[in-house]
Each structure stands twice: as structure tokens, then as C-alpha cells.
Amino acid sequence: MQPSWGAQTGAGSAAGMDANGARSPYYDEDLLHKTILVGDSGVGKTSLLVQFDQGKFIPGSFSATVGIGFTNKVVAVDGVKVKLQIWDTAGQERFRSVTHAYYRDAQALLLFYDITSKMSFDNIRAWLIEIHEYAQKDVVIMLLGNKADVSSERVIRMEDGESLAREYGVPFMETSAKTGMNVELAFLAIAKELKQRAVQHPDEPRFQIRDYIQSQKKKSSCCSFM
Ligand SMILES: Nc1nc2c(ncn2[C@@H]2O[C@H](COP(=O)(O)OP(=O)(O)OP(=O)(O)O)[C@@H](O)[C@H]2O)c(=O)[nH]1
Numbered sequence: 001m002q003p004s005w006g007a008q009t010g011a012g013s014a015a016g017m018d019a020n021g022a023r024s025p026y027y028d029e030d031l032l033h034k035t036i037l038v039g040d041s042g043v044g045k046t047s048l049l050v051q052f053d054q055g056k057f058i059p060g061s062f063s064a065t066v067g068i069g070f071t072n073k074v075v076a077v078d079g080v081k082v083k084l085q086i087w088d089t090a091g092q093e094r095f096r097s098v099t100h101a102y103y104r105d106a107q108a109l110l111l112f113y114d115i116t117s118k119m120s121f122d123n124i125r126a127w128l129i130e131i132h133e134y135a136q137k138d139v140v141i142m143l144l145g146n147k148a149d150v151s152s153e154r155v156i157r158m159e160d161g162e163s164l165a166r167e168y169g170v171p172f173m174e175t176s177a178k179t180g181m182n183v184e185l186a187f188l189a190i191a192k193e194l195k196q197r198a199v200q201h202p203d204e205p206r207f208q209i210r211d212y213i214q215s216q217k218k219k220s221s222c223c224s225f226m
Pocket of ligand 1: 040043058
């Protein structure tokens with residue numbers, strides 16, 4: 001599916017620095033955190049981004065993404081505005097060499113499968129190999145099992161997603177681009193992690209993305225997390 005792409009803005013600027021040249025947490029909006037969406041064609045990457053950006057789901061025939069595009073989105077994290085530049089990649093094999101070039105600059109990566117597609121789940125291991133080959137070593141990875149609303153066609157149990165995520169040491173949640181389930185939370189958790197990394201004092205305890213997701217789970221009765 002083809003989203004409408006925003007205009008590109010520059011990366012971090014001097015406005016994010018205090019008088020001593022240190023980075024101020026209150027200007028984190030000026031920092032651009034690049035996040036990339038990857039996974040097989042048809043798993044719902046574009047739909048999830050449209051749901052996050054515009055709060056809507058456009059049902060209908062599937063139109064595969066061609067190449068890559070991005071959307072800028074500002075997220076409020078603990079009173080600080082964090083700007084995410086979210087790159088939506090084409091899942092089709094023929095675009096792989098184009099999309100690999102974008103992995104290198106990504107600080108976070110959302111890796112999707114479709115809970116109604118065994119193939120998309122089985123391909124996650126291959127995606128992780130590619131990610132380790134092309135992305136930065138410290139890239140934040142989150143595994144998402146999308147289309148959780150389609151329970152009648154589910155072929156991948158939530159436990160299977162959880163166990164795969166545990167094996168690779170990455171956070172996991174099921175999402176639905178259709179109902180919006182966990183969509184904001186996925187991006188918020190990523191934004192929190194990236195903001196913490198950008199402004200954190202070395203002596204502060206590190207933000208734990210999995211603990212954050214768990215705590216949000218306790219607050220909500222609707223959601224499925226690892
Ligand atoms: N029921 C349901 N359908 C979904 C969901 N997410 C996506 N879809 C549908 O799945 C199809 C593929 O969605 P896309 O968002 O275009 O998939 P994509 O991963 O961006 O595909 P590529 O652009 O080819 O990589 C579309 O028909 C969507 O309407 C979801 O959460 N629930």
C-alpha cells in the first residue's frame with residue numbers, strides 16, 4: 001500500500017544543545033530518530049504506519065509498496081517531543097537491495113510478521129540475518145505479530161511469537177493496524193528507548209523497553225504483549 005509521504009527534514013541541530021554544548025532533553029524534537037519498518041510483503045507495514053499517523057485503516061485491495069518512503073511523526077515522551085522519521089520499506093524481494101541501503105542509518109527497526117501467514121513468521125529468521133548484516137549493531141529491534149484482529153485465520157500463536165522474540169532477545173507484541181491495537185504503544189516504546197539513549201546521563205539506570213511494555217500491559221486489559 002502507498003502512504004502519503006511527508007517532506008524530509010534535517011537531522012539534529014544546534015538548537016538541541018545547551019550553552020555548554022551538551023544535549024538538552026527538552027529539545028529532543030530537534031533530533032531525528034530514524035526507524036525502519038521491515039517484513040514480508042503484505043504483513044501490514046504501511047497499514048500500521050497509516051494507522052499510527054492518521055488514526056485510520058483503509059480496507060480494500062492490497063497495493064504493494066514500491067521501494068521506500070517515509071513519514072515524520074512527533075511523539076510526546078515524558079513531556080519531551082521526540083521526532084520519529086519512519087521509513088516504510090517494500091517487502092517484495094525485488095526491492096531488497098534498495099531497502100538494505102537504509103538499514104545502516106536506522107536507530108530502530110520494527111520487524112513484522114502476519115499472524116495469519118506461517119511463511120511470514122518463518123521468514124523472520126532470514127530477516128534477522130539481513131538486519132544483522134546491514135544494520136548498526138546497537139539498532140533497537142522490536143518484533144510485531146500484526147493482524148491480531150483476524151482471529152479466525154490465525155496460524156501463529158502468540159506464544160510462538162513470544163518464544164521467537166525471547167530467543168533473539170527482542171521485545172515483542174501483537175498489533176492490529178485495523179483496530180489500532182498496540183500501534184501507538186509500539187512506536188511510543190521505541191521513541192522512549194531512543195530518547196533515553198540520546199539524552200541519558202551515563203550514571204542513570206538504562207531504560208528497559210521490555211519492562212516498559214510489561215508495565216503498560218498491566219494498565220490495559222485489551223492487549224497482548226510479551
Ligand atoms: N485485518 C487486517 N488487515 C490488515 C492489517 N494490516 C494490514 N492489513 C491488510 O493487509 C494487506 C497488506 O497490507 P499493507 O499494509 O499494504 O502491507 P505491507 O507490509 O506494507 O506490504 P508491502 O508494501 O508489499 O511490503 C492490505 O489489504 C491491508 O488492508 C491488520 O492489522 N488487520
